[in-house]
Amino acid sequence: MTPLDIYTERLARVRAAMAEQQVDTLLLSVGHDLPYLTGYLAMPLERLTMLVVPRDGDPTLLIPRLEAPRVDEQPGVFELLPWDETDDPTALVAKLAAGSRTLAVGDQMWARFLVELLPQLPGAEYRRAVDVVGPLRMVKDQAEIDALAAAGAAVDRIAGELQSGSIPLVGRTEAEVSADLSARIVAEGHQKVNFAIVAAGENAASPHHHAGPRVIGENEIVLCDFGGTMDGYCSDITRCVVTGDVPADIAEAYAVLHEAQRAAVASATVGTGCQEVDRTARRIIADAGYGEYFVHRTGHGIGLEEHEDPYIVEGNDRPLEAGHAFSVEPGIYVPGQWGMRLEDIVVATAAGPSPMNAADHDLASV
Amino acid sequence: MTPLDIYTERLARVRAAMAEQQVDTLLLSVGHDLPYLTGYLAMPLERLTMLVVPRDGDPTLLIPRLEAPRVDEQPGVFELLPWDETDDPTALVAKLAAGSRTLAVGDQMWARFLVELLPQLPGAEYRRAVDVVGPLRMVKDQAEIDALAAAGAAVDRIAGELQSGSIPLVGRTEAEVSADLSARIVAEGHQKVNFAIVAAGENAASPHHHAGPRVIGENEIVLCDFGGTMDGYCSDITRCVVTGDVPADIAEAYAVLHEAQRAAVASATVGTGCQEVDRTARRIIADAGYGEYFVHRTGHGIGLEEHEDPYIVEGNDRPLEAGHAFSVEPGIYVPGQWGMRLEDIVVATAAGPSPMNAADHDLASV
Numbered sequence: 001m002t003p004l005d006i007y008t009e010r011l012a013r014v015r016a017a018m019a020e021q022q023v024d025t026l027l028l029s030v031g032h033d034l035p036y037l038t039g040y041l042a043m044p045l046e047r048l049t050m051l052v053v054p055r056d057g058d059p060t061l062l063i064p065r066l067e068a069p070r071v072d073e074q075p076g077v078f079e080l081l082p083w084d085e086t087d088d089p090t091a092l093v094a095k096l097a098a099g100s101r102t103l104a105v106g107d108q109m110w111a112r113f114l115v116e117l118l119p120q121l122p123g124a125e126y127r128r129a130v131d132v133v134g135p136l137r138m139v140k141d142q143a144e145i146d147a148l149a150a151a152g153a154a155v156d157r158i159a160g161e162l163q164s165g166s167i168p169l170v171g172r173t174e175a176e177v178s179a180d181l182s183a184r185i186v187a188e189g190h191q192k193v194n195f196a197i198v199a200a201g202e203n204a205a206s207p208h209h210h211a212g213p214r215v216i217g218e219n220e221i222v223l224c225d226f227g228g229t230m231d232g233y234c235s236d237i238t239r240c241v242v243t244g245d246v247p248a249d250i251a252e253a254y255a256v257l258h259e260a261q262r263a264a265v266a267s268a269t270v271g272t273g274c275q276e277v278d279r280t281a282r283r284i285i286a287d288a289g290y291g292e293y294f295v296h297r298t299g300h301g302i303g304l305e306e307h308e309d310p311y312i313v314e315g316n317d318r319p320l321e322a323g324h325a326f327s328v329e330p331g332i333y334v335p336g337q338w339g340m341r342l343e344d345i346v347v348a349t350a351a352g353p354s355p356m357n358a359a360d361h362d363l364a365s366v
Numbered sequence: 367m368t369p370l371d372i373y374t375e376r377l378a379r380v381r382a383a384m385a386e387q388q389v390d391t392l393l394l395s396v397g398h399d400l401p402y403l404t405g406y407l408a409m410p411l412e413r414l415t416m417l418v419v420p421r422d423g424d425p426t427l428l429i430p431r432l433e434a435p436r437v438d439e440q441p442g443v444f445e446l447l448p449w450d451e452t453d454d455p456t457a458l459v460a461k462l463a464a465g466s467r468t469l470a471v472g473d474q475m476w477a478r479f480l481v482e483l484l485p486q487l488p489g490a491e492y493r494r495a496v497d498v499v500g501p502l503r504m505v506k507d508q509a510e511i512d513a514l515a516a517a518g519a520a521v522d523r524i525a526g527e528l529q530s531g532s533i534p535l536v537g538r539t540e541a542e543v544s545a546d547l548s549a550r551i552v553a554e555g556h557q558k559v560n561f562a563i564v565a566a567g568e569n570a571a572s573p574h575h576h577a578g579p580r581v582i583g584e585n586e587i588v589l590c591d592f593g594g595t596m597d598g599y600c601s602d603i604t605r606c607v608v609t610g611d612v613p614a615d616i617a618e619a620y621a622v623l624h625e626a627q628r629a630a631v632a633s634a635t636v637g638t639g640c641q642e643v644d645r646t647a648r649r650i651i652a653d654a655g656y657g658e659y660f661v662h663r664t665g666h667g668i669g670l671e672e673h674e675d676p677y678i679v680e681g682n683d684r685p686l687e688a689g690h691a692f693s694v695e696p697g698i699y700v701p702g703q704w705g706m707r708l709e710d711i712v713v714a715t716a717a718g719p720s721p722m723n724a725a726d727h728d729l730a731s732v
Contacts, residue, residue, distance in 0.1 A: 043574060046473070046666075046673050066662040069572035069701070085663045086680050107412070107478035114477045115492045126481045179552075186545075206435035208409060296432040297451045300412075307412050314452050335435070 003039055007077045010037055010136060011059070017132045018055045024100035026053040026129055027093065031108035032304040033133040035232075038078060040071050048089040048113055051078060052096040060096055062089055089113075094120035104129040134309045138301060139323035144233060145347055148302070148325055151235035152345055152356030154188035155227060159239045159359035162224055165366040169216045170243050174198040178211035181226045190228030190235065194306050197225040204240070204339035207296055207331060219244040221338050221363075227306060234306045236327055237357050238343035241364045253290060253332050254340055254363045260284040260330045261342040261361070264298055268328065268346055268353040274316040281330040282314075290332045299327035302345055320348040325356070369405055373443045376403055376502060377425070383498045384421045390466035392419040392495055393459065397474035398670040399499040401598075404444060406437050414455040414479055417444060418462040426462055428455060455479075460486035470495040500675045504667060505689040510599060511713055511720075514668070514691055517601035518711055518722030520554035521593060525605045525725035528590055531732040535582045536609050540564040544577035547592045556594030556601065560672050563591040570606070570705035573662055573697060585610040587704050587729075593672060600672045602693055603723050604709035607730045619656060619698050620706055620729045626650040626696045627708040627727070630664055634694065634712050634719040640682040647696040648680075656698045665693040668711055686714040691722070 001009070014037065018026060028034040028051040035041045038061065042049035047064035058079055063071060065082040073080055083089045090113055097103060104127045105114060114126070140148065158181060161167050167180060181196040199209035200216045204223040216222055220243055227236035242250065264281035278298040285294045299312035302325050310318055312326055329343030340363075345356040367375070380403065384392060394400040394417040401407045404427065408415035413430035424445055429437060431448040439446055449455045456479055463469060470493045471480060480492070506514065524547060527533050533546060547562040565575035566582045570589040582588055586609055593602035608616065630647035644664040651660045665678035668691050676684055678692055695709030706729075711722040 064662075066573040070574060070576060084661075105477050105481060107476055109477035110473055111471050111475035111477050111480045112473035112494055112496075114480050115471060115494055118492060126484060128478055128481055130478075207432040208436060210436060295450075296430075 004074055004077065007038055007074050011053075011077055013136055014053065014133055015055065017135070018053070018104070021104075021127075021132060023102050023104045023127065023132055024055055025097040025103045026132060027051070027097070027103055027109065028053070028106045028129060028133075029109040029113065031106045032308070033106050033129055033137070036133065036137055036304060038074055043067060048083075048093075050089070050093055050109075050113070052093060054096075054100075062092055062096075064089075090116040091120065093117060097121060100124060102127065104132050130309065137303060138309050139321055140303060140325050140347065141323065144303060145323070145325070147231050147233035148235075148345060148347065148356050151190065151228070151230040151233050152237070153358075154190065154230060155185070155235040155237045156357050156359040157188060158184045158226070159224075159237055159357075162239060162241055163360055163364035163366065169222055169241070169366065170218055172216055174200055174203065174211040174214050174216065177216065177222075177224070181224060185226060185228040190230040192229040194227050194229060194234060194236075195225070197223065199223045199339065201338060202336050205333040205335050205337060207333060207339065207341065216243060219247065221250055221340060223339060223341060225341065225343065232304060234302050234304070236302055236306055236343065236345060237359065238329055238341045239359060239364075240340045240342070241366045243366060246363060246365055250338060250340070251363070256285060256288040256290060257330060257332055257340055257342050258361055258363075261328060261344070264328045264330060265344060265346055265353050265355060268320060268326075268348055270322050270348050270350060271319050274310050274312050274318050274320065275314050277312050277320075277328065278314055281328070285330060285332060293332045293334055294330060295333060296331065299329050301326045322348055322350050324348045370440055370443065373404055373440050377419075377443055379502055380419065380499055381421065383501070384419070384470070387470075387493075387498060389468050389470045389493065389498055390421050391463040391469045392498060393417070393463070393469055393475065394419070394472045394495060394499075395475040395479065397472045398674070399472050399495055399503070402499065402503055402670060404440055409433060414449075414459075416455070416459055416475075416479070418459060420462075420466075428458055428462075430455075456482040457486065459483060463487060466490060468493065470498050496675065503669060504675050505687055506669060506691050506713065507689065510669060511689070511691070513597050513599035514601075514711060514713065514722050517556065517594070517596040517599050518603070519724075520556060520596060521551070521601040521603045522723050522725040523554055524550045524592070525590075525603055525723075528605060528607055529726055529730035529732065535588055535607070535732065536584055538582055540566055540569065540577040540580050540582065543582065543588075543590070547590060551592060551594040551601075556596040558595040560593050560595060560600060560602075561591070563589065565589045565705065567704060568702050571699040571701050571703060573699060573705065573707065582609060585613065587616055587706060589705060589707060591707060591709065598670060600668050600670070602668055602672055602709065602711055603725065604695055604707045605725060605730075606706045606708070607732045609732060612729060612731055616704060616706070617729070622651060622654040622656060623696060623698055623706055623708050624727055624729075627694060627710070630694045630696065631710060631712055631719050631721060634686060634692075634714055636688050636714050636716060637685050640676050640678050640684050640686065641680050643678045643686075643694065644680055647694070651696060651698060659698045659700055660696060661699060662697065665695050667692045688714055688716050690714045
């Protein structure tokens with residue numbers, strides 16, 4: 001299929017979902033629903049870019065005039081409507097959406113534009129566009145799975161370098177190692193670095209630690225969680241290594257973490273509820289006495305975005321479908337002491353869970 | 367002043383503005399109002415971080431539990447309220463804001479959270495927080511101006527390398543030069559690269575061109591617009607160079623652009639309306655016959671964010687105040703042929719406009 005065929009087919013499915021959910025107008029701005037439907041990613045700036053999709057009739061892509069040359073038009077998918085610096089783009093959206101009773105807006109649209117829209121469409125109801133576009137985006141086709149696999153293989157190679165000791169750690173700061181990982185993410189073929197968490201020792205107990213000036217020492221754990229975007233699709237992997245001897249308490253906890261992650265991946269079969277995968281990991285960690293130290297969900301969907309549906313979390317009973325792609329990343333975090341996480345991306349398939357990462361799962365001593 | 371003193375003082379001024387504007391609750395999430403008031407920048411992810419500031423009473427910073435270790439608490443500025451993975455964070459916000467009739471929300475908050483909030487606070491009115499916090503943020507104090515000057519000097523050095531020919535251009539792709547500029551932005555002391563537009567020949571006619579695979583040739587114009595964040599404050603500069611001989615039509619247009627930019631900077635005195643600065647640049651470009659090719663406003667405010675108030679645009683009659691910091695960046699773009707832009711950051715002061723950039727303004731031949 002050509003890109004145009006793909007966008008046309010996706011738009012038809014979105015319209016069907018709009019009809020089913022009685023959504024009159026879909027509004028997509030910053031975020032990845034827009035490129036999923038058109039190939040164009042809006043700049044996250046104060047000038048509004050907005051795809052206005054009526055349930056019937058032609059979609060319009062409102063765009064700042066100075067950004068219009070960035071867009072590849074997709075005949076039959078949308079018409080381009082450039083607005084000038086002295087125009088009021090929200091008023092243009094309101095005009096295009098006039099008469100709509102129910103609008104669905106993209107999650108990451110700036111709230112500013114919704115605040116401006118509210119008084120211009122009195123009585124309208126708003127919903128999340130993720131309910132319309134999300135179910136489509138969640139189910140990856142083969143080309144998307146291939147892209148996830150390629151991105152996964154790229155970060156696997158970096159993880160291998162980390163585990164073999166060819167990325168120096170001791171004596172460098174977390175920030176230096178983070179910059180090193182970032183450079184390797186690009187060198188391995190990603191167009192964009194999304195994050196490169198490096199957390200040493202007690203800092204590893206902060207799951208979203210910001211790599212900083214702390215110098216990495218001997219005999220401590222170093223948690224590295226990194227990923228980027230390659231040809232539109234995201235990678236995301238976490239591996240921990242120990243600089244020197246592995247302390248007994250860390251070895252013991254890691255064995256539990258390793259087993260929890262392995263079992264959770266194995267449980268991620270088609271038809272299993274997302275929360276069941278979370279429960280599988282959590283049960284093993286809790287049974288070993290570390291329950292209070294596993295402070296986050298087990299995973300998140302991944303695709304065009306690093307975090308998207310489906311979320312692997314208690315309360316989400318959505319059954320996994322073939323083509324769902326998501327992370328499985330339990331962790332154990334002891335405040336003030338150490339932390340650890342082990343993460344792979346997995347795709348649910350009819351033949352069972354298919355990991356997109358193959359880097360060694362053991363706690364390497366480097 | 368200690369950071370805590372600064373945050374306490376800013377919060378007091380925000381509360382005064384809320385009282386004056388009859389805003390009951392201020393909601394700040396992703397974006398830079400939050401770090402301006404607390405020092406903490408929310409992660410732009412699907413888990414909600416939200417500072418809830420009631421007009422009276424203590425502010426609360428709602429944060430995902432796994433990100434709580436990232437926050438330096440500021441006693442007296444806010445209380446930390448971590449939420450767990452199975453909590454509904456929007457419901458927690460609604461509870462904290464219960465009884466509010468008028469709420470002001472940050473521009474960049476994800477629309478998702480406003481969509482979720484709407485039915486939970488029926489009858490409430492929403493405004494943009496920029497009307498509350500923006501006027502404070504717009505007026506930079508000396509420490510902020512010093513930070514802008516340091517960031518400006520850093521990108522000036524890179525512009526000098528570009529103009530002296532020490533950054534190779536011919537034979538490289540735009541994307542390669544963009545990566546080179548990005549590396550230099552970091553090497554010069556920025557913590558973050560915000561953008562590095564490199565647009566050659568006809569691509570330079572696209573003001574927000576995405577640097578791509580086009581190889582830079584001889585005797586063509588190359589537009590470079592780049593900047594980053596250094597110690598919290600942004601740089602942003604545009605310079606054009608020509609690889610080899612400067613074609614006559616480009617030389618002629620550049621002389622007009624240069625004069626328009628110089629005159630606009632000179633016009634940016636305290637008390638002058640923002641739109642007057644835009645008009646000054648636009649008049650000169652229009653009088654020379656290039657009016658239709660200057661397709662964007664003359665500038666944007668800059669500070670913690672690359673684009674913020676005040677905008678230098680027709681329709682904005684706000685008078686410049688001492689401490690306002692903004693770009694002055696007219697451009698001329700001839701579709702299919704070439705484009706050019708010349709940009710400095712300027713701070714309005716009692717003694718006149720003070721440029722934060724000193725890189726040569728001529729069109730260098732490299």
